Amino acid sequence: MSLNYLLKRLLATLLTLWLVSLVVFGITQVLPGNAAQMILGEFATPEALEALERRLGLDAPVWLQYARWAGGILVGDWGTSTGTSLPVFGQVVENLGRSMVLAGIALFVVTLLAVPLGVMAAVRRGGVVDASVSVFSYLGVSLPEFVTATLLVVFLARPEIGLFPAGGYAPLSAGLWPFLSHLILPVSALTLILMAHISRQTRSEMVDVLGAEFVRTATLKGLSRRQVLVKHALRNAMLPTVTVIALDVGYLIGGIVVVEEVFAFPGLGRLLLFAIQNRDLPLLQGAAVTMAGVYALANLAADLAYAWLDRRIQYE
Protein backbone atom coordinates (compact mmCIF):
# COMPACT_ATOMS: atom_id res chain seq x y z
CA MET A 1 0.00 0.00 0.00
CA SER A 2 1.62 3.24 -1.11
CA LEU A 3 1.65 6.35 1.03
CA ASN A 4 0.08 8.18 -1.89
CA TYR A 5 -2.94 5.87 -1.89
CA LEU A 6 -3.33 6.22 1.88
CA LEU A 7 -3.31 10.03 1.66
CA LYS A 8 -5.76 10.10 -1.22
CA ARG A 9 -8.22 7.86 0.63
CA LEU A 10 -7.87 9.94 3.80
CA LEU A 11 -8.57 13.14 1.87
CA ALA A 12 -11.59 11.58 0.16
CA THR A 13 -12.97 10.51 3.55
CA LEU A 14 -12.47 14.01 5.00
CA LEU A 15 -14.26 15.50 2.00
CA THR A 16 -17.13 13.06 2.49
CA LEU A 17 -17.38 13.92 6.18
CA TRP A 18 -17.44 17.63 5.35
CA LEU A 19 -20.21 17.17 2.76
CA VAL A 20 -22.16 14.97 5.19
CA SER A 21 -21.95 17.73 7.82
CA LEU A 22 -23.31 20.20 5.23
CA VAL A 23 -26.20 17.87 4.43
CA VAL A 24 -27.11 17.24 8.07
CA PHE A 25 -26.83 20.93 8.97
CA GLY A 26 -28.88 21.83 5.88
CA ILE A 27 -31.64 19.37 6.76
CA THR A 28 -31.98 20.71 10.29
CA GLN A 29 -32.01 24.28 8.94
CA VAL A 30 -35.12 23.69 6.82
CA LEU A 31 -37.00 22.13 9.75
CA PRO A 32 -39.77 24.43 10.95
CA GLY A 33 -39.09 26.08 14.32
CA ASN A 34 -35.65 26.54 15.85
CA ALA A 35 -33.98 25.61 19.09
CA ALA A 36 -35.21 28.74 20.87
CA GLN A 37 -38.79 27.88 19.94
CA MET A 38 -38.25 24.31 21.18
CA ILE A 39 -36.93 25.47 24.54
CA LEU A 40 -39.59 28.11 25.21
CA GLY A 41 -42.57 26.28 23.74
CA GLU A 42 -45.23 27.63 21.41
CA PHE A 43 -46.65 30.22 23.83
CA ALA A 44 -43.40 32.18 24.23
CA THR A 45 -43.58 35.96 23.73
CA PRO A 46 -41.76 37.29 20.65
CA GLU A 47 -39.46 39.35 22.94
CA ALA A 48 -38.35 36.33 24.97
CA LEU A 49 -37.86 34.36 21.78
CA GLU A 50 -35.72 37.08 20.25
CA ALA A 51 -33.59 37.38 23.38
CA LEU A 52 -32.93 33.63 23.51
CA GLU A 53 -32.25 33.52 19.77
CA ARG A 54 -29.61 36.19 20.24
CA ARG A 55 -28.09 34.32 23.18
CA LEU A 56 -27.96 31.06 21.16
CA GLY A 57 -26.55 32.85 18.11
CA LEU A 58 -29.57 31.97 15.97
CA ASP A 59 -29.84 35.53 14.63
CA ALA A 60 -26.47 35.20 12.88
CA PRO A 61 -26.27 34.51 9.13
CA VAL A 62 -26.59 30.81 8.19
CA TRP A 63 -22.95 30.41 7.10
CA LEU A 64 -21.76 31.77 10.44
CA GLN A 65 -24.09 29.41 12.32
CA TYR A 66 -22.68 26.54 10.28
CA ALA A 67 -19.11 27.63 10.98
CA ARG A 68 -19.80 27.85 14.72
CA TRP A 69 -21.58 24.49 14.75
CA ALA A 70 -18.92 22.71 12.68
CA GLY A 71 -16.16 24.29 14.75
CA GLY A 72 -17.93 23.08 17.89
CA ILE A 73 -18.19 19.56 16.46
CA LEU A 74 -14.41 19.56 15.90
CA VAL A 75 -13.52 20.61 19.45
CA GLY A 76 -16.13 18.44 21.20
CA ASP A 77 -18.63 21.22 21.95
CA TRP A 78 -21.73 19.72 20.35
CA GLY A 79 -24.28 21.99 21.97
CA THR A 80 -26.93 21.21 24.55
CA SER A 81 -29.89 18.93 23.96
CA THR A 82 -33.17 20.84 24.13
CA GLY A 83 -34.97 17.67 25.21
CA THR A 84 -32.75 16.56 28.12
CA SER A 85 -30.76 19.77 28.82
CA LEU A 86 -27.57 17.66 28.86
CA PRO A 87 -24.50 18.24 26.66
CA VAL A 88 -25.00 16.40 23.35
CA PHE A 89 -21.42 15.15 23.12
CA GLY A 90 -21.55 13.17 26.36
CA GLN A 91 -24.88 11.57 25.50
CA VAL A 92 -23.75 10.61 22.00
CA VAL A 93 -20.48 9.11 23.24
CA GLU A 94 -22.21 7.14 26.00
CA ASN A 95 -24.88 5.72 23.67
CA LEU A 96 -22.40 5.14 20.85
CA GLY A 97 -20.36 2.98 23.23
CA ARG A 98 -23.35 0.73 23.95
CA SER A 99 -24.27 0.56 20.24
CA MET A 100 -20.69 -0.41 19.41
CA VAL A 101 -20.87 -3.30 21.86
CA LEU A 102 -24.07 -4.49 20.15
CA ALA A 103 -22.76 -3.98 16.61
CA GLY A 104 -19.32 -5.38 17.39
CA ILE A 105 -20.71 -8.62 18.82
CA ALA A 106 -23.13 -8.93 15.87
CA LEU A 107 -20.36 -8.45 13.28
CA PHE A 108 -18.11 -10.92 15.10
CA VAL A 109 -20.81 -13.61 15.32
CA VAL A 110 -21.81 -13.07 11.70
CA THR A 111 -18.30 -13.33 10.32
CA LEU A 112 -17.63 -16.42 12.42
CA LEU A 113 -20.74 -18.17 11.08
CA ALA A 114 -21.27 -16.77 7.61
CA VAL A 115 -17.79 -17.15 6.09
CA PRO A 116 -17.48 -20.93 6.81
CA LEU A 117 -21.08 -21.47 5.65
CA GLY A 118 -20.37 -19.64 2.39
CA VAL A 119 -17.20 -21.69 1.84
CA MET A 120 -19.03 -24.98 2.50
CA ALA A 121 -21.83 -23.97 0.14
CA ALA A 122 -19.33 -23.15 -2.61
CA VAL A 123 -17.28 -26.33 -2.18
CA ARG A 124 -20.30 -28.64 -2.32
CA ARG A 125 -22.35 -26.73 -4.84
CA GLY A 126 -25.92 -28.03 -5.02
CA GLY A 127 -25.51 -29.84 -1.70
CA VAL A 128 -27.63 -29.54 1.45
CA VAL A 129 -25.58 -26.64 2.91
CA ASP A 130 -25.71 -24.78 -0.40
CA ALA A 131 -29.48 -25.16 -0.70
CA SER A 132 -30.10 -24.11 2.89
CA VAL A 133 -27.74 -21.13 2.59
CA SER A 134 -29.56 -19.84 -0.47
CA VAL A 135 -33.07 -20.37 0.93
CA PHE A 136 -32.01 -18.90 4.26
CA SER A 137 -30.35 -15.89 2.66
CA TYR A 138 -33.48 -15.00 0.71
CA LEU A 139 -35.45 -15.13 3.93
CA GLY A 140 -32.77 -13.08 5.67
CA VAL A 141 -32.65 -10.24 3.15
CA SER A 142 -36.42 -10.17 2.79
CA LEU A 143 -37.37 -9.82 6.45
CA PRO A 144 -36.96 -6.24 7.72
CA GLU A 145 -35.17 -6.03 11.08
CA PHE A 146 -38.26 -4.75 12.87
CA VAL A 147 -40.15 -7.92 11.88
CA THR A 148 -37.44 -10.36 13.01
CA ALA A 149 -36.83 -8.36 16.17
CA THR A 150 -40.53 -8.24 17.06
CA LEU A 151 -40.94 -11.96 16.29
CA LEU A 152 -37.99 -12.73 18.57
CA VAL A 153 -39.65 -10.78 21.37
CA VAL A 154 -42.97 -12.54 20.72
CA PHE A 155 -41.56 -16.05 20.83
CA LEU A 156 -38.43 -15.90 23.01
CA ALA A 157 -39.09 -13.09 25.48
CA ARG A 158 -42.54 -14.25 26.54
CA PRO A 159 -43.08 -13.40 30.21
CA GLU A 160 -44.01 -17.03 31.00
CA ILE A 161 -40.68 -18.31 29.64
CA GLY A 162 -38.70 -15.68 31.51
CA LEU A 163 -35.47 -16.59 29.73
CA PHE A 164 -34.68 -13.23 28.18
CA PRO A 165 -35.78 -9.75 29.18
CA ALA A 166 -37.98 -8.11 26.52
CA GLY A 167 -35.69 -5.10 26.43
CA GLY A 168 -33.36 -2.73 28.18
CA TYR A 169 -29.66 -2.87 28.94
CA ALA A 170 -27.45 -3.96 31.82
CA PRO A 171 -23.77 -2.93 32.06
CA LEU A 172 -21.12 -5.61 32.44
CA SER A 173 -20.64 -4.44 36.04
CA ALA A 174 -24.12 -5.82 36.82
CA GLY A 175 -22.83 -9.33 36.12
CA LEU A 176 -22.07 -11.41 33.05
CA TRP A 177 -25.48 -13.06 32.59
CA PRO A 178 -27.59 -9.88 32.98
CA PHE A 179 -25.23 -8.21 30.49
CA LEU A 180 -25.46 -11.05 27.96
CA SER A 181 -29.17 -11.77 28.38
CA HIS A 182 -29.96 -8.21 27.29
CA LEU A 183 -27.73 -8.58 24.23
CA ILE A 184 -28.62 -12.05 22.88
CA LEU A 185 -31.94 -11.18 21.24
CA PRO A 186 -30.87 -7.84 19.70
CA VAL A 187 -27.68 -9.46 18.37
CA SER A 188 -29.72 -12.34 16.88
CA ALA A 189 -32.04 -9.90 15.12
CA LEU A 190 -29.09 -8.00 13.63
CA THR A 191 -27.29 -11.21 12.72
CA LEU A 192 -30.01 -12.70 10.51
CA ILE A 193 -29.89 -10.12 7.73
CA LEU A 194 -26.10 -9.76 7.80
CA MET A 195 -25.63 -13.55 7.70
CA ALA A 196 -27.58 -13.60 4.47
CA HIS A 197 -25.42 -10.93 2.79
CA ILE A 198 -22.06 -12.23 3.90
CA SER A 199 -22.64 -15.95 3.35
CA ARG A 200 -24.01 -15.24 -0.14
CA GLN A 201 -21.06 -13.02 -0.98
CA THR A 202 -18.48 -15.51 0.32
CA ARG A 203 -20.16 -18.31 -1.61
CA SER A 204 -20.28 -16.42 -4.87
CA GLU A 205 -16.62 -15.28 -4.59
CA MET A 206 -15.48 -18.79 -3.64
CA VAL A 207 -17.29 -20.23 -6.67
CA ASP A 208 -15.43 -17.76 -8.91
CA VAL A 209 -12.08 -18.41 -7.29
CA LEU A 210 -12.43 -22.21 -7.26
CA GLY A 211 -12.86 -22.11 -11.03
CA ALA A 212 -9.69 -20.04 -11.51
CA GLU A 213 -6.45 -21.31 -13.06
CA PHE A 214 -4.28 -20.80 -10.00
CA VAL A 215 -6.50 -23.02 -7.85
CA ARG A 216 -6.24 -25.81 -10.41
CA THR A 217 -2.49 -25.32 -10.52
CA ALA A 218 -2.32 -25.56 -6.74
CA THR A 219 -4.38 -28.77 -6.80
CA LEU A 220 -2.22 -30.28 -9.57
CA LYS A 221 0.90 -29.30 -7.66
CA GLY A 222 -0.26 -31.87 -5.12
CA LEU A 223 -1.30 -29.55 -2.27
CA SER A 224 -3.89 -30.94 0.10
CA ARG A 225 -7.51 -29.93 -0.37
CA ARG A 226 -7.39 -27.99 2.88
CA GLN A 227 -4.29 -26.05 1.84
CA VAL A 228 -5.81 -25.20 -1.53
CA LEU A 229 -9.06 -24.04 0.04
CA VAL A 230 -7.67 -21.98 2.88
CA LYS A 231 -4.37 -20.68 1.51
CA HIS A 232 -5.27 -20.09 -2.12
CA ALA A 233 -8.99 -19.88 -2.58
CA LEU A 234 -10.29 -18.32 0.63
CA ARG A 235 -7.62 -15.63 0.76
CA ASN A 236 -8.64 -14.35 -2.64
CA ALA A 237 -12.34 -14.78 -1.99
CA MET A 238 -12.03 -12.68 1.18
CA LEU A 239 -11.06 -9.57 -0.79
CA PRO A 240 -14.53 -8.64 -2.07
CA THR A 241 -16.07 -10.07 1.10
CA VAL A 242 -14.21 -7.50 3.21
CA THR A 243 -15.85 -4.78 1.13
CA VAL A 244 -19.27 -6.32 1.65
CA ILE A 245 -18.72 -6.53 5.39
CA ALA A 246 -17.90 -2.81 5.40
CA LEU A 247 -20.96 -2.00 3.28
CA ASP A 248 -22.94 -4.05 5.76
CA VAL A 249 -21.94 -1.57 8.45
CA GLY A 250 -24.39 0.69 6.58
CA TYR A 251 -27.16 -1.88 6.93
CA LEU A 252 -26.08 -2.46 10.50
CA ILE A 253 -26.54 1.24 11.29
CA GLY A 254 -30.06 1.19 9.84
CA GLY A 255 -30.77 -2.09 11.58
CA ILE A 256 -29.49 -0.83 14.88
CA VAL A 257 -31.94 2.08 14.88
CA VAL A 258 -34.84 -0.34 14.53
CA VAL A 259 -33.52 -3.10 16.79
CA GLU A 260 -32.68 -0.64 19.59
CA GLU A 261 -36.20 0.76 19.33
CA VAL A 262 -37.80 -2.71 19.54
CA PHE A 263 -35.66 -3.83 22.48
CA ALA A 264 -35.58 -0.42 24.22
CA PHE A 265 -31.76 -0.64 24.05
CA PRO A 266 -30.24 2.74 25.03
CA GLY A 267 -27.89 3.12 22.05
CA LEU A 268 -27.21 5.74 19.40
CA GLY A 269 -30.17 4.63 17.23
CA ARG A 270 -32.65 5.11 20.02
CA LEU A 271 -31.08 8.49 20.81
CA LEU A 272 -31.62 9.53 17.17
CA LEU A 273 -35.29 8.49 17.28
CA PHE A 274 -35.70 10.35 20.58
CA ALA A 275 -34.20 13.44 18.95
CA ILE A 276 -36.51 13.14 15.94
CA GLN A 277 -39.64 12.63 18.05
CA ASN A 278 -38.78 15.61 20.26
CA ARG A 279 -37.49 17.81 17.45
CA ASP A 280 -34.30 18.10 19.46
CA LEU A 281 -32.11 19.71 16.79
CA PRO A 282 -28.66 19.71 18.48
CA LEU A 283 -29.08 16.07 19.49
CA LEU A 284 -30.38 15.14 16.02
CA GLN A 285 -27.38 16.80 14.36
CA GLY A 286 -24.91 15.14 16.71
CA ALA A 287 -26.40 11.65 16.41
CA ALA A 288 -26.80 11.83 12.61
CA VAL A 289 -23.26 13.14 12.02
CA THR A 290 -21.85 10.44 14.29
CA MET A 291 -23.70 7.67 12.45
CA ALA A 292 -22.59 8.94 9.05
CA GLY A 293 -19.06 9.38 10.40
CA VAL A 294 -18.90 5.80 11.66
CA TYR A 295 -20.04 4.58 8.24
CA ALA A 296 -17.46 6.70 6.41
CA LEU A 297 -14.70 5.41 8.70
CA ALA A 298 -15.85 1.81 8.16
CA ASN A 299 -15.62 2.34 4.41
CA LEU A 300 -12.14 3.83 4.79
CA ALA A 301 -11.06 0.89 6.93
CA ALA A 302 -12.42 -1.55 4.34
CA ASP A 303 -10.57 0.16 1.48
CA LEU A 304 -7.34 0.15 3.45
CA ALA A 305 -7.80 -3.50 4.45
CA TYR A 306 -8.50 -4.34 0.80
CA ALA A 307 -5.37 -2.53 -0.35
CA TRP A 308 -3.32 -4.24 2.33
CA LEU A 309 -4.63 -7.69 1.41
CA ASP A 310 -4.14 -7.05 -2.30
CA ARG A 311 -0.93 -5.08 -2.75
CA ARG A 312 -1.52 -4.68 -6.47
CA ILE A 313 -4.39 -2.24 -5.97
CA GLN A 314 -3.59 1.35 -6.93
CA TYR A 315 -5.88 4.30 -6.55
CA GLU A 316 -7.78 4.85 -9.85
Place this chain on the structure above:
Amino acid sequence: MARVGRILLRSPMGVIGGALLLLCLGLVLFGPALAPYDPTRFHPAERLQGPSGAFWMGTDQFGRDILSRVLAGARATILFGVIATALGTALGTTIGLASGFAGGRIDEVVMRFNDSLLAIPGLLKALLIVTVLGPSTTNAMLAVAIATAPSMARIARSVTLSVRARDYVAAAIARGEGAAFIMAREMLPNVIAPVIVESTIRVAFAIMTGATLSFLGMGAQPPASDWGLMIAEARNFMHRNPWMVVWPGLSIAMVAIAFNLFGDALRDALNPRSGHGR
Protein backbone atom coordinates in the same frame (compact mmCIF):
# COMPACT_ATOMS: atom_id res chain seq x y z
CA MET B 1 -37.15 -9.97 -24.82
CA ALA B 2 -38.44 -13.46 -25.68
CA ARG B 3 -34.94 -14.81 -25.03
CA VAL B 4 -34.88 -13.18 -21.60
CA GLY B 5 -38.30 -14.69 -20.86
CA ARG B 6 -37.07 -18.17 -21.77
CA ILE B 7 -33.97 -17.87 -19.59
CA LEU B 8 -36.11 -16.57 -16.73
CA LEU B 9 -38.42 -19.58 -16.99
CA ARG B 10 -35.47 -21.96 -16.99
CA SER B 11 -34.16 -20.83 -13.60
CA PRO B 12 -36.11 -21.93 -10.51
CA MET B 13 -35.50 -18.46 -9.02
CA GLY B 14 -37.18 -16.82 -11.98
CA VAL B 15 -40.16 -19.19 -11.88
CA ILE B 16 -40.79 -18.86 -8.14
CA GLY B 17 -40.14 -15.11 -8.21
CA GLY B 18 -42.41 -14.67 -11.22
CA ALA B 19 -45.20 -16.72 -9.63
CA LEU B 20 -44.97 -14.75 -6.38
CA LEU B 21 -44.94 -11.51 -8.39
CA LEU B 22 -48.14 -12.58 -10.16
CA LEU B 23 -49.65 -13.26 -6.75
CA CYS B 24 -48.60 -9.72 -5.71
CA LEU B 25 -50.20 -8.29 -8.84
CA GLY B 26 -53.40 -10.21 -7.99
CA LEU B 27 -53.31 -8.72 -4.47
CA VAL B 28 -52.82 -5.20 -5.83
CA LEU B 29 -55.77 -5.60 -8.22
CA PHE B 30 -58.19 -7.64 -6.14
CA GLY B 31 -56.83 -7.63 -2.54
CA PRO B 32 -59.21 -5.06 -1.05
CA ALA B 33 -62.17 -6.63 -2.91
CA LEU B 34 -61.37 -10.07 -1.47
CA ALA B 35 -61.46 -8.86 2.14
CA PRO B 36 -64.30 -10.65 3.98
CA TYR B 37 -64.92 -7.69 6.33
CA ASP B 38 -64.49 -3.95 6.34
CA PRO B 39 -60.83 -3.64 7.48
CA THR B 40 -61.67 -0.81 9.90
CA ARG B 41 -64.83 -2.33 11.41
CA PHE B 42 -64.66 -3.18 15.14
CA HIS B 43 -65.97 -6.49 16.46
CA PRO B 44 -65.76 -5.64 20.18
CA ALA B 45 -66.95 -9.08 21.36
CA GLU B 46 -64.15 -10.81 19.45
CA ARG B 47 -60.98 -8.95 20.35
CA LEU B 48 -57.46 -10.47 20.18
CA GLN B 49 -58.55 -13.87 18.85
CA GLY B 50 -56.41 -16.45 17.11
CA PRO B 51 -57.30 -17.84 13.68
CA SER B 52 -60.82 -19.29 13.46
CA GLY B 53 -63.47 -20.14 10.88
CA ALA B 54 -64.96 -16.66 11.08
CA PHE B 55 -61.64 -14.78 11.26
CA TRP B 56 -59.06 -16.79 9.28
CA MET B 57 -56.09 -14.80 10.62
CA GLY B 58 -57.66 -13.80 13.93
CA THR B 59 -58.54 -10.33 15.19
CA ASP B 60 -56.62 -7.35 16.66
CA GLN B 61 -57.09 -5.28 19.82
CA PHE B 62 -60.27 -3.65 18.46
CA GLY B 63 -61.63 -6.91 17.05
CA ARG B 64 -60.76 -5.86 13.49
CA ASP B 65 -60.31 -8.78 11.07
CA ILE B 66 -56.57 -9.24 10.46
CA LEU B 67 -57.06 -11.01 7.09
CA SER B 68 -59.10 -8.06 5.80
CA ARG B 69 -56.46 -5.63 7.03
CA VAL B 70 -53.61 -7.62 5.45
CA LEU B 71 -55.50 -7.79 2.14
CA ALA B 72 -56.36 -4.09 2.28
CA GLY B 73 -52.74 -3.23 3.05
CA ALA B 74 -51.29 -5.21 0.13
CA ARG B 75 -52.12 -2.63 -2.54
CA ALA B 76 -50.70 0.28 -0.56
CA THR B 77 -47.52 -1.61 0.39
CA ILE B 78 -46.70 -2.93 -3.08
CA LEU B 79 -47.57 0.30 -4.88
CA PHE B 80 -45.49 2.19 -2.30
CA GLY B 81 -42.42 0.16 -3.25
CA VAL B 82 -42.99 0.40 -6.99
CA ILE B 83 -43.77 4.12 -7.07
CA ALA B 84 -40.98 5.10 -4.67
CA THR B 85 -38.48 3.11 -6.72
CA ALA B 86 -39.77 4.52 -10.01
CA LEU B 87 -39.47 8.10 -8.70
CA GLY B 88 -36.01 7.44 -7.28
CA THR B 89 -34.90 5.81 -10.52
CA ALA B 90 -36.21 8.69 -12.62
CA LEU B 91 -34.47 11.24 -10.41
CA GLY B 92 -31.23 9.26 -10.21
CA THR B 93 -31.16 8.54 -13.96
CA THR B 94 -31.68 12.21 -14.79
CA ILE B 95 -28.81 13.24 -12.52
CA GLY B 96 -26.50 10.45 -13.67
CA LEU B 97 -27.24 10.99 -17.35
CA ALA B 98 -26.81 14.76 -17.23
CA SER B 99 -23.65 14.54 -15.12
CA GLY B 100 -22.08 11.85 -17.29
CA PHE B 101 -22.98 13.75 -20.47
CA ALA B 102 -21.63 17.06 -19.17
CA GLY B 103 -18.38 15.42 -18.04
CA GLY B 104 -15.33 17.33 -16.79
CA ARG B 105 -15.48 19.57 -13.74
CA ILE B 106 -19.29 19.49 -13.45
CA ASP B 107 -19.34 15.68 -13.45
CA GLU B 108 -16.58 15.63 -10.84
CA VAL B 109 -18.45 17.95 -8.45
CA VAL B 110 -21.88 16.32 -8.92
CA MET B 111 -20.49 12.85 -8.35
CA ARG B 112 -18.51 13.90 -5.27
CA PHE B 113 -21.70 15.27 -3.78
CA ASN B 114 -23.58 12.16 -4.87
CA ASP B 115 -20.97 9.95 -3.21
CA SER B 116 -21.31 11.83 0.05
CA LEU B 117 -25.07 11.20 -0.06
CA LEU B 118 -24.26 7.52 -0.65
CA ALA B 119 -22.08 7.69 2.44
CA ILE B 120 -25.19 8.21 4.59
CA PRO B 121 -26.81 4.84 5.38
CA GLY B 122 -30.16 4.36 3.56
CA LEU B 123 -32.53 4.22 6.51
CA LEU B 124 -30.84 7.21 8.22
CA LYS B 125 -31.26 9.23 5.02
CA ALA B 126 -34.93 8.28 4.71
CA LEU B 127 -35.51 9.09 8.41
CA LEU B 128 -33.89 12.54 8.10
CA ILE B 129 -35.94 13.36 5.00
CA VAL B 130 -39.24 12.34 6.64
CA THR B 131 -38.28 14.42 9.66
CA VAL B 132 -38.12 17.44 7.38
CA LEU B 133 -41.26 16.60 5.40
CA GLY B 134 -43.39 15.36 8.32
CA PRO B 135 -44.76 11.83 8.83
CA SER B 136 -47.23 10.57 6.20
CA THR B 137 -47.37 7.85 3.56
CA THR B 138 -46.71 10.26 0.68
CA ASN B 139 -43.76 11.85 2.45
CA ALA B 140 -42.33 8.44 3.33
CA MET B 141 -42.59 7.55 -0.36
CA LEU B 142 -40.74 10.73 -1.35
CA ALA B 143 -38.11 10.06 1.31
CA VAL B 144 -37.48 6.54 0.05
CA ALA B 145 -37.36 7.86 -3.54
CA ILE B 146 -34.79 10.52 -2.64
CA ALA B 147 -32.80 7.98 -0.61
CA THR B 148 -32.72 5.63 -3.62
CA ALA B 149 -31.68 8.26 -6.16
CA PRO B 150 -27.91 8.53 -5.42
CA SER B 151 -27.21 4.85 -6.08
CA MET B 152 -29.28 4.91 -9.26
CA ALA B 153 -27.40 8.06 -10.34
CA ARG B 154 -24.09 6.19 -9.90
CA ILE B 155 -25.26 3.32 -12.10
CA ALA B 156 -26.84 5.58 -14.74
CA ARG B 157 -23.67 7.67 -14.92
CA SER B 158 -21.37 4.69 -15.40
CA VAL B 159 -23.56 3.39 -18.24
CA THR B 160 -23.76 6.92 -19.69
CA LEU B 161 -19.96 7.18 -19.84
CA SER B 162 -19.75 4.08 -22.05
CA VAL B 163 -22.66 5.20 -24.25
CA ARG B 164 -21.20 8.71 -24.58
CA ALA B 165 -18.15 7.28 -26.38
CA ARG B 166 -20.25 5.73 -29.17
CA ASP B 167 -20.16 7.03 -32.73
CA TYR B 168 -23.85 7.88 -32.95
CA VAL B 169 -23.51 10.32 -30.06
CA ALA B 170 -20.53 11.96 -31.75
CA ALA B 171 -22.63 12.08 -34.95
CA ALA B 172 -25.53 13.76 -33.14
CA ILE B 173 -23.17 16.35 -31.64
CA ALA B 174 -21.67 16.95 -35.10
CA ARG B 175 -25.19 17.39 -36.53
CA GLY B 176 -25.59 20.21 -34.04
CA GLU B 177 -28.37 18.61 -31.96
CA GLY B 178 -29.14 20.15 -28.57
CA ALA B 179 -27.88 18.50 -25.39
CA ALA B 180 -31.41 17.75 -24.13
CA PHE B 181 -32.32 16.03 -27.42
CA ILE B 182 -29.17 13.92 -27.47
CA MET B 183 -29.64 12.83 -23.87
CA ALA B 184 -33.33 12.03 -24.17
CA ARG B 185 -33.54 10.54 -27.66
CA GLU B 186 -30.10 9.14 -28.45
CA MET B 187 -28.65 8.08 -25.09
CA LEU B 188 -31.53 7.36 -22.73
CA PRO B 189 -32.84 4.31 -24.66
CA ASN B 190 -29.40 2.70 -24.28
CA VAL B 191 -28.91 3.72 -20.67
CA ILE B 192 -32.32 2.71 -19.36
CA ALA B 193 -32.14 -1.12 -19.63
CA PRO B 194 -29.41 -1.79 -17.04
CA VAL B 195 -30.90 0.89 -14.82
CA ILE B 196 -34.32 -0.78 -14.86
CA VAL B 197 -32.83 -4.18 -14.01
CA GLU B 198 -31.08 -2.63 -11.02
CA SER B 199 -34.27 -0.87 -9.95
CA THR B 200 -36.25 -4.16 -9.82
CA ILE B 201 -33.99 -5.25 -6.99
CA ARG B 202 -34.46 -1.91 -5.22
CA VAL B 203 -38.24 -2.41 -5.00
CA ALA B 204 -37.77 -4.88 -2.16
CA PHE B 205 -35.55 -2.35 -0.34
CA ALA B 206 -38.18 0.37 -0.88
CA ILE B 207 -40.98 -1.83 0.48
CA MET B 208 -38.95 -2.80 3.54
CA THR B 209 -37.83 0.77 4.23
CA GLY B 210 -41.41 2.01 3.82
CA ALA B 211 -42.68 -0.61 6.26
CA THR B 212 -39.87 0.28 8.68
CA LEU B 213 -40.78 3.99 8.53
CA SER B 214 -44.42 3.13 9.25
CA PHE B 215 -43.29 0.92 12.12
CA LEU B 216 -41.33 3.84 13.58
CA GLY B 217 -44.40 6.07 13.29
CA MET B 218 -42.88 8.13 10.43
CA GLY B 219 -45.00 6.72 7.59
CA ALA B 220 -48.63 5.60 7.40
CA GLN B 221 -50.77 6.83 10.31
CA PRO B 222 -53.63 5.00 12.10
CA PRO B 223 -56.19 3.72 11.26
CA ALA B 224 -54.53 2.81 7.92
CA SER B 225 -54.19 -0.92 7.16
CA ASP B 226 -50.44 -0.68 6.67
CA TRP B 227 -48.34 -3.77 7.39
CA GLY B 228 -45.55 -1.93 9.20
CA LEU B 229 -48.04 0.10 11.22
CA MET B 230 -50.01 -3.08 12.08
CA ILE B 231 -46.88 -4.56 13.65
CA ALA B 232 -46.18 -1.33 15.55
CA GLU B 233 -49.74 -1.31 16.92
CA ALA B 234 -49.49 -5.01 17.80
CA ARG B 235 -46.54 -4.44 20.15
CA ASN B 236 -48.66 -3.81 23.22
CA PHE B 237 -50.74 -6.93 22.61
CA MET B 238 -48.26 -9.30 20.98
CA HIS B 239 -47.93 -11.63 23.95
CA ARG B 240 -51.70 -12.10 24.05
CA ASN B 241 -52.10 -12.56 20.31
CA PRO B 242 -48.81 -13.24 18.44
CA TRP B 243 -50.74 -13.63 15.17
CA MET B 244 -51.04 -9.84 15.04
CA VAL B 245 -47.29 -9.74 14.34
CA VAL B 246 -46.95 -12.99 12.40
CA TRP B 247 -49.35 -12.31 9.49
CA PRO B 248 -48.21 -8.80 8.47
CA GLY B 249 -44.59 -9.93 9.00
CA LEU B 250 -45.01 -12.92 6.68
CA SER B 251 -46.75 -10.70 4.12
CA ILE B 252 -43.86 -8.23 4.02
CA ALA B 253 -41.41 -11.13 3.70
CA MET B 254 -43.41 -12.71 0.87
CA VAL B 255 -43.54 -9.52 -1.18
CA ALA B 256 -39.87 -8.74 -0.57
CA ILE B 257 -38.87 -12.30 -1.54
CA ALA B 258 -40.91 -11.99 -4.74
CA PHE B 259 -39.07 -8.85 -5.84
CA ASN B 260 -35.66 -10.09 -4.66
CA LEU B 261 -35.96 -13.42 -6.50
CA PHE B 262 -37.33 -11.88 -9.66
CA GLY B 263 -34.80 -9.06 -9.68
CA ASP B 264 -31.88 -11.47 -9.24
CA ALA B 265 -33.21 -13.83 -11.91
CA LEU B 266 -33.68 -10.91 -14.30
CA ARG B 267 -30.13 -9.70 -13.70
CA ASP B 268 -28.74 -13.20 -14.29
CA ALA B 269 -30.82 -13.64 -17.45
CA LEU B 270 -29.63 -10.34 -18.94
CA ASN B 271 -26.04 -10.78 -17.89
CA PRO B 272 -25.12 -14.48 -17.76
CA ARG B 273 -21.61 -13.77 -16.49
CA SER B 274 -22.78 -12.13 -13.28
CA GLY B 275 -24.57 -15.40 -12.41
CA HIS B 276 -23.70 -17.64 -9.46
CA GLY B 277 -26.99 -16.80 -7.77
CA ARG B 278 -25.88 -13.59 -6.16
